[in-house]
Amino acid sequence: MDKRIIYADNAATTKISEKALAAMLPWYTENFGNPSSIYGRARTARRGIEAARETVAKALGAAKPNEIYFTSGGTESDDWAIKGAAALQTTKKHIVISGIEHHAISETAHSLERFGFEVTELPVDSCGLVSVESLEKAMRPDTFLVSIMLANNEIGTIQPIKELCAVAKAHGALFHTDAVQAVGHIPVNVQELGVDMLSLSSHKFHGPQGVGAMYIRSGVRIANLIDGGGQERRRRSGTENVAAIVGMATALEEQTADWSRLPKLEALRDRLIKGLLEIPYTQQTGHPTRRLPTNASVVINGIEGEGIILGLDNCGIQASSGSACTSGSLDPSHVLLGIGLEHAVAHGSLRLSFGEETTEEDIDYIIASTKQVVERLRSMSPVWDSVNNKPLK
């Protein structure tokens, strides 16, 4: 087996596209004017931002470009949606989120508890799905916001956002979705989904890091998170990151222009999952079909996730895990516990998020390397019976 270098951690961040990078450079070297100034060079920068806004709005199916606000990334958009909605409440104090949200949502929601807000975390089933019934039951007269992610970053499960959103609306609450993992990877249309707010992040779809956007439907009012000079139509201050905004729009346009790649990606994903499941005592995490096209995630019994990641790194494969050792705490990720895995099983988690450039040969190399690494780690494990290839009990 010839060694390859395979980047399979695109859910963490992606390589910037050549087109996006090329589109960014002139905004540093020539059109570097402050978009708020009035001379020609500044007006050019302003036009660059507005063109990017149109591109992003179109890619998301927004009714108007003015529904798009540029931010510093997914985390800021998530914080803004929750804190901004909460800040305008006078009587309502209840927020509903799912139990498998990214920390940008869960930590933010819980941070409001010290101001008297209450947070309900909806449970998910073993595939990571939130049910419409559980949301219906969780809604209270004082629920003002529901925030449920479109696609999960660890297990790739795609939620029934349209249906969940309809429940929130029927109860008079705003609906926000963290679509950071979905935008640029599957078709996302804000009007079809019916959401009031949606977060996205450029570096997850081959744009630059440190820039993102929030879709806020016309007429939806939330308080500002960042006050200052009044940029972004007075709703998000700070001199715009023009080059990054243009780079993001270029990458998004590229990623959403043509979805014909999806069947090929899904076939690669399913080949990868099938190959990994040939390892005895391994199970898939996330939904079998309602999942991101480039996410393959499993838990492998008898080993610890960080060991697999380091072992795969030695094979040239960059991947990730939700094990305790990689999360920096003593517990495995809340997502893996949320889908009902026991601690001891969740420690063996492996997530491979491959990309458009990944080939079938790469997939087969990942499978073969994972098998090799797992076999080595299991042979060293005091809880594994290597003779019979099963867990010791």
Place this chain on the structure above:
Amino acid sequence: MLYSDKVMDHFTNPRNVGEIPDANGVGMVGNAKCGDIMQMFLKIENDVIVDVKFKTFGCGAAIATSSMATELIKGVTVEEALKLTNAAVMEALDGLPPVKVHCSVLAEQAIRAALSDYYRRQGIDPVPIVGEIKEEEEHEMEE
């Protein structure tokens, strides 16, 4: 998180992996819930550790600290092995990230657990010599 080259070397090429069928001191610490379990096998003759092997379930640091700990006690007397501290294991590995210090503690405990077993097999109460190995630190298979 940054591992030293030594940690990576001991993770990639761990020394003394395996079991000793006729070991006369065996100890296991940690538990699957926390994600780290270490098992140490000692072969002791005339108070000298003539052979040592380990098996570890855990992260890169858990494997590297077990491996280094075996290197440090191979060929030394029981008395010297009892003096091995987690700090010495860490130092030998050129340090560990702060969140991984507990792995080196576990390696020290694994050796102490194996030495306790060695004394127990000879009808000697290990507690005054080795100290208390706390019950919950010993691995429970039912976990």
